[in-house]
Amino acid sequence: MTTTVGRRTTAADVARKAGVSPATVGFVLNRTKGQTISEETRARVLAAAQQLNYKPHQAARALRSGRNKIVLLVLPDWPLEHSLRTNLEVLTHALAAHGYVLVTFTPLPESTATPLWAILEPAVVIGYATFSKEDIADMKSLGITNIIPSPDATAAPASTDFASGPRLQAEHLLSLGHQRLGYACPPDPRLRDFIQERLQLVNRVCTEAGIPQPIVRQVNYQDDSGAAAAAEWREAGVTAVIAYNDETAADVIAGAVRSGIRVPEDLSVVGHDNSPLAERFMPSISSVAVDMERLGIYTAAIALHLAEGHPLPDPPSGTTTLVRRESAIPL
Amino acid sequence: MTTTVGRRTTAADVARKAGVSPATVGFVLNRTKGQTISEETRARVLAAAQQLNYKPHQAARALRSGRNKIVLLVLPDWPLEHSLRTNLEVLTHALAAHGYVLVTFTPLPESTATPLWAILEPAVVIGYATFSKEDIADMKSLGITNIIPSPDATAAPASTDFASGPRLQAEHLLSLGHQRLGYACPPDPRLRDFIQERLQLVNRVCTEAGIPQPIVRQVNYQDDSGAAAAAEWREAGVTAVIAYNDETAADVIAGAVRSGIRVPEDLSVVGHDNSPLAERFMPSISSVAVDMERLGIYTAAIALHLAEGHPLPDPPSGTTTLVRRESAIPL
DNA sequence: GAAGTGCACTAGTACGTACTAGTGATGGGT
DNA sequence: ACCCATCACTAGTACGTACTAGTGCACTTC
Numbered sequence: 001m002t003t004t005v006g007r008r009t010t011a012a013d014v015a016r017k018a019g020v021s022p023a024t025v026g027f028v029l030n031r032t033k034g035q036t037i038s039e040e041t042r043a044r045v046l047a048a049a050q051q052l053n054y055k056p057h058q059a060a061r062a063l064r065s066g067r068n069k070i071v072l073l074v075l076p077d078w079p080l081e082h083s084l085r086t087n088l089e090v091l092t093h094a095l096a097a098h099g100y101v102l103v104t105f106t107p108l109p110e111s112t113a114t115p116l117w118a119i120l121e122p123a124v125v126i127g128y129a130t131f132s133k134e135d136i137a138d139m140k141s142l143g144i145t146n147i148i149p150s151p152d153a154t155a156a157p158a159s160t161d162f163a164s165g166p167r168l169q170a171e172h173l174l175s176l177g178h179q180r181l182g183y184a185c186p187p188d189p190r191l192r193d194f195i196q197e198r199l200q201l202v203n204r205v206c207t208e209a210g211i212p213q214p215i216v217r218q219v220n221y222q223d224d225s226g227a228a229a230a231a232e233w234r235e236a237g238v239t240a241v242i243a244y245n246d247e248t249a250a251d252v253i254a255g256a257v258r259s260g261i262r263v264p265e266d267l268s269v270v271g272h273d274n275s276p277l278a279e280r281f282m283p284s285i286s287s288v289a290v291d292m293e294r295l296g297i298y299t300a301a302i303a304l305h306l307a308e309g310h311p312l313p314d315p316p317s318g319t320t321t322l323v324r325r326e327s328a329i330p331l
Numbered sequence: 332m333t334t335t336v337g338r339r340t341t342a343a344d345v346a347r348k349a350g351v352s353p354a355t356v357g358f359v360l361n362r363t364k365g366q367t368i369s370e371e372t373r374a375r376v377l378a379a380a381q382q383l384n385y386k387p388h389q390a391a392r393a394l395r396s397g398r399n400k401i402v403l404l405v406l407p408d409w410p411l412e413h414s415l416r417t418n419l420e421v422l423t424h425a426l427a428a429h430g431y432v433l434v435t436f437t438p439l440p441e442s443t444a445t446p447l448w449a450i451l452e453p454a455v456v457i458g459y460a461t462f463s464k465e466d467i468a469d470m471k472s473l474g475i476t477n478i479i480p481s482p483d484a485t486a487a488p489a490s491t492d493f494a495s496g497p498r499l500q501a502e503h504l505l506s507l508g509h510q511r512l513g514y515a516c517p518p519d520p521r522l523r524d525f526i527q528e529r530l531q532l533v534n535r536v537c538t539e540a541g542i543p544q545p546i547v548r549q550v551n552y553q554d555d556s557g558a559a560a561a562a563e564w565r566e567a568g569v570t571a572v573i574a575y576n577d578e579t580a581a582d583v584i585a586g587a588v589r590s591g592i593r594v595p596e597d598l599s600v601v602g603h604d605n606s607p608l609a610e611r612f613m614p615s616i617s618s619v620a621v622d623m624e625r626l627g628i629y630t631a632a633i634a635l636h637l638a639e640g641h642p643l644p645d646p647p648s649g650t651t652t653l654v655r656r657e658s659a660i661p662l
Numbered sequence: 663g664a665a666g667t668g669c670a671c672t673a674g675t676a677c678g679t680a681c682t683a684g685t686g687a688t689g690g691g692t
Numbered sequence: 693a694c695c696c697a698t699c700a701c702t703a704g705t706a707c708g709t710a711c712t713a714g715t716g717c718a719c720t721t722c
Contacts, residue, residue: 032680063679069450101436393709
């Protein structure tokens, strides 16, 4: 209840109250190794810090130690998938457990504003899109070396497992006996590269199985592209469609049903992300679920490995599974 | 290309290169008012800073000036509505335009971890849930006085306009001639207070219109509560249902349709949030759209007002509108 | 020509922390 | 009795910035 207006409590205040030097306070509070402090003094310092409600000034700490406890997550400027939200939460809390703070940031392509990493100078930068050469050079010039995915080889955090999603979609439909597939993707130009990536994985499975590659169509809920695509697929003998994500799957189903093609009787559909939409839609949508919980924890582990030298755990496996629902049935 | 390993470029380096004192560098770069610097010197300093790629050390700046440029957004630990995502993006960029950084944070109820505001000591804290007395006391003890919504009266950022959503839902159904209403909400206990709030707004409209208050039912996609609720409503003569959000609306529709009650012919349904689900669902769901773009800009303006004394704009109005779709028709 | 005024700068310091180098005291070994 | 090691601390400094309190100089005013 000491109303010392304006002045914040510093380590010096704690030192004065505990009757020791500021250095001792630092040793106690930071558990500095290589320093021996008597149990009695330690207790006195701790008590004083508690009573004064001492909180170290982060800016001063960062200035002195030359590093802060910020992890910057750079998100792409494209529509976010539902599952990312879980991922963010898990990542936030896994890092917070070690005193780190997760800051998210979406750079706008047209913006000339300083990227956030120049302002925050985070201990680690995680990119959910890959960084450009210029970005990496910029970061390195700022002394930021902990970058995920690592620019000089070594593993990407989660992309390995993400790759198995499209594979699962294709294999699921093949195992149901479908031989002629369609692929549905949203028209959003920002997604182009990702669509290509997923599509290639699907193509590879088809090639391996000795069936033709899927017929690709863009589908949108704002027009009748869903119905048009469904008709074309039907014409071509397609019996099952792989959708880029659950929303696109819903668009395909809506387009098909509205033009008299039954799902799943006439056309099976598989989505991706296992979003709430997939569970709620009528018919409910078979989809690929990614265990964001474990992936988030793994990403946090990589970040802490880079920042603090924590041991690096093995990459998780089996984080991607297929959830069977109503929208896909055997041929 | 000077590979001065490890050492970062400081204002002193710039000063040396430009042949001036470090103070002058500060004056030029910060456009300190009350200081006159010749045009020639200014240009020389700017050029030197550019060449050395000088970026002020944020921690040092924060330490010296006593304030940083972080705005902390505290998000509640409840399922996020779709619209929030847009809101976040707008807020992030509106603040970034003035050099501020938006950090989001979700405290976990069971967690004993230090709240993020103690670590970051942000210039402004924005809460999308209201803060507890303890939280506010904690912030004040850390010298954080810029809190939104303001603990000592004055306006909340967006809640005013959020309040009109439930009102719009009810008025829309009344205008379609419905006299006996149902209210559907998700069972999530974390949402209880918000459901209560929205429900009361709906109740008020009903009372004003002289019709009975809606019959409230919890609805969930995991069981047949949707079908059960639909049956009970029908029994009671309910012809239209207000849903807490679009997901709940979808649950109601799914439950009704699966048990033979047609939507909208037998039962009209109105959602809230105008999420992608509302557009895609079959039937598509009439819903309340909130203009997150404008609300985000307004929230940023409040934050900048508190942090920098920027002028406070008038609160936006008409940010909430009802989008008519297939799920609600005249009685 | 003395005093005053404004310009264009500089020297130097404080912010709060983490940590290095050092200091006195105690104790063990020979 | 002497030396050295260990313990338990303390004095003091550097981190990079923003800004206060000057300083020297040209130029005007009476």
